[in-house]
Amino acid sequence: MSGERADAATNASSDDAAPRHPFIRPYRPGDRDAVYEICLRTAAGGGDATGVYSDDSLMPEVFALPYVAYDPDLAFVVDDGHDGRALGYVIGVADTRAFVEWWKREWTPGFRERHPSPGPPTGRNPGFTEAQLIEAGTDPDRMLIAEVDAYPAHLHIDLLPELQGQGLGRRLIDTLRDALAARGVPAVHLGMDAANTAARAFYDRLGFHELPSSRPDAPLLGIATDRSTTGDRPAGDELSA
């Protein structure tokens, strides 16, 4: 073995021995299936939604896949640190109004073809029914919340159970806030399942506040993107002061 090859072998074996931790990286097209899977496995109030609806693709097709199709540069994943598999993500859009227009044009027609009507009952009876989910896939105007101009961006975040509680959710949100701030977007909002009390505790801890149009059965939370200030509201926000 030449000296050079021996060095390479030594480096490879020391690299192999090094602990490899999950890390955050930008989304890439090969992550799409993993994003689908993560969404499905966390879509029932934070738990596994497999088999809840007649078609497992419904949740990802409403709450994950359109986002990575529309603006993959605002998607970040937690890489497992071993084989490049994504185990969690934050996905977002900077301008919800523009996203709604894109959805009507590019997403609704295909979605309607794939999901013309609710399938046979699964016996699971979720609070968010299959009919409502199909409606959500074809009616993006639901995203035009009253505060959309002050909080133009919105996001979704999901981590597989084995990754939760390690600070990665906070780091994903920080990453997206920084990316939005770099684009000049002042604030971001999210809607969530009121039954997901663990996620609510997480958002509260990170400094999200309720928006005026938030309802107990349909919470709406927002936060400024600029992390360098201590306030959680964007400059000039009088909506929720």
Ligand SMILES: CC(C)(COP(=O)(O)OP(=O)(O)OC[C@H]1O[C@@H](n2cnc3c(N)ncnc32)[C@H](O)[C@@H]1OP(=O)(O)O)[C@@H](O)C(=O)NCCC(=O)NCCS
């Ligand atoms: C909700 C979720 C994104 C949070 O991410 P996470 O990596 O588990 O949370 P982190 O470890 O980054 O926690 C960040 C902070 O929130 C706090 N926190 C998180 N979950 C909490 C809980 N259930 N109760 C109280 N505090 C909580 C942590 O203590 C931590 O505080 P610190 O940074 O001051 O120490 C993640 O658990 C998840 O994906 N859950 C399943 C899917 C889901 O519910 N998605 C949200 C849909 S709206």
